[in-house]
Every structure is written in C-alpha cells, then in structure tokens.
Amino acid sequence: MGDAETDGPAADALAAPDAQPTAPAPAGRPWRVWLLAALAAVIVAGGLAAAWLLQPPVTEASAPPSPSPTRTATAEPSPTPTPTPTPTPTGFPANSAGYDVTTLPQVNVFAVIPGLAVDDAAFTAPLPLRAVALGVGAPVWADPTAQPVAYLPHEYPYDGTAVPVVEEQEHWVKVLLTGRQAVPSQGNPAQVAGWLRKSDVELAPNDATVVVSISGRTIDIVRGGVAERVATDFAWGTDRTPTPMGRAFIMTTRVVPEYGYTRGYPIVYLSTQSPTMDGFGGADVAVAAFHYHDDRSGPISNGCLRVDPTAITKLAELPLGTPVIVNP
Structure with a gap:
C-alpha cells in the first residue's frame, strides 16, 4: 500500500530486531500510518459484524429439543376366563350294570x-x-x-x-x-x-309318520311337516271291535297269500292289538293292520284299516319302526 521506500525500514526491523535504530521519520508522514491503522480496524470490525450477521438466529426450532417424557406402557388387564359349566346330567342316572x-x-x-x-x-x-x-x-x-x-x-x-x-x-x-x-x-x-x-x-x-283321522276319513304320510294324502276313504273297526286309537308303529310288512281278501297286496301290521279281543282267527293275538279289501268304507272291520291299492302300496314302502298315530 506504500512504495518501496516506506516499506524498507519496517521490513528490516522485523528481520533484525537487534539492529541499531535509524533516524526518526520525517514529520509529515504519521497521518498516513494512522489512516492505515484506522482502515485496518474498520475492516476487522466489518468482518466481525459480517460473521455475526451470517450466524443463523437461535430459534425454538434450532434449539435442541427438550427430551419427551418417557411413556410407560400400561398392561391391559387380562380378562378372567369364565369357567365352562359342567353339563348337568338330564333324566335318569347312567346304568352300566351287565345283564343276561x-x-x-x-x-x-x-x-x-x-x-x-x-x-x-x-x-x-x-x-x-x-x-x-x-x-x-x-x-x-x-x-x-x-x-x-x-x-x-x-x-x-x-x-x-x-x-x-x-x-x-x-x-x-x-x-x-x-x-x-x-x-x-x-x-x-x-x-x-x-x-x-x-x-x-x-x-x-325316522323321516316319516303316518297320521290317520277316523272322523276326517284321511290317511297322510307326513315327512318334514309336509303331508302326503294317501287315502280319503277307508274302513275302520265297529263299535264291538274298534280300531286301537293313539300312537303305534309299523311292526312288520308282508304278503300273506292265504288271506285272499288282500288280493295279493301286502299287509302292514301295527304294534297295537284289539282293545276288545284277546285273540283272533284262532291265534293268541289280535293285531291291527293296514290292508287292502274290496269293502273299504266306514266302520265295518274287526279293527283293521282297509284301504285301496294306492294307499297300501305307499304304506308298505315305509320302513319298519315308522310311527303311526290313529286319531278318533
């Protein structure tokens, strides 16, 4: 910033601090030294100001976050298991005895x-x-x-x-x-x-039940609540030899050629017997039955239910053990 004449003695002084002092500088030059010193001070101050301005302002976002409180997990209470009730035995107690x-x-x-x-x-x-x-x-x-x-x-x-x-x-x-x-x-x-x-x-x-109505003159085969009408006219017992009333079941079904009145159709025997006869036809039994007969209308039989060919054919197809309910 100066010429060679100004810089020469200063350089020497830095190089050889023990050298002999030289003559004082001319009286007209000190203002230049002060000016340079002032300029340097301004530059340093400006740099510090610039450095301060360039720093980012401290804000909440830039401040280190406060640690969040630690959340302690709370265990959900386990439901108390409901004990399975022991089934209460229904009806008569078990019997495991052996019998001959x-x-x-x-x-x-x-x-x-x-x-x-x-x-x-x-x-x-x-x-x-x-x-x-x-x-x-x-x-x-x-x-x-x-x-x-x-x-x-x-x-x-x-x-x-x-x-x-x-x-x-x-x-x-x-x-x-x-x-x-x-x-x-x-x-x-x-x-x-x-x-x-x-x-x-x-x-x-058992998927079927036979329902007879004497007064209604109907015979139905009922499956799943649906009735199939198989007869609308038939014969039943007289007052002296009435047809057994109430529930019974099909005991056996067979063709008996000796009984000519059946015309070769099967006889469907029931589990009930006559309420008035100890036996019938020389036998010790008086079993009620469905069977075919030429005369098959009204209270004319010894207790059997006389039906037509269609009805006896359908009744004979039912399995043994099928319930039969005879209503008045």
Missing part, C-alpha cells in the same frame, strides 16, 4: 308282560328317531331306577325290533314296543312302552 338278557322275558307280538308300562302319552308325536337293539338284545326297563323287566331282541321272525323313540335323555331312550301288558279280558291291552339304555341300541332317523 336271555333270563328276561322277550318282547314280541305274542308276549304278555305285566311288568311293561302302558304308553302314557298316546297322541303325542314320537321323536324322529328309531332304535334297534345291539348284540343279542337290549334290556327293557319300566323304571330305569329299578331292574329290567324284559328284553328287546335284535332280530325276531315277526319283526317289531325297530322301535320309535318317544323320549330321549342323556343316557336313556323311551320307546314303543310290541306285545301287551295284559289281554283285554284281564287288564289293559293298550300300546306298551319301555326304557332302553343308549349304550344298548343303535339310533337312526
């Missing part, structure tokens, strides 16, 4: 067993189930808290071993049976019933 059924009276169409109970709900529709005894046969109880009074065979020449269920419990089923408690001359010959252990039988669905 061959020592008991056999339930069949010819049997008269005083220990059997008469059906106590004659016009109540059975359940849609039928039972068949396992093994040789199943013990039958009139009272499941007592001893068995008979046994239902697994097979029998005259059938009657597939029986409808009228009540179901946890360990037991109540069923309709063939045979009688007594003959009419000695007691009550109505439809009988008994209890079987579930462990002694095989259960299967």
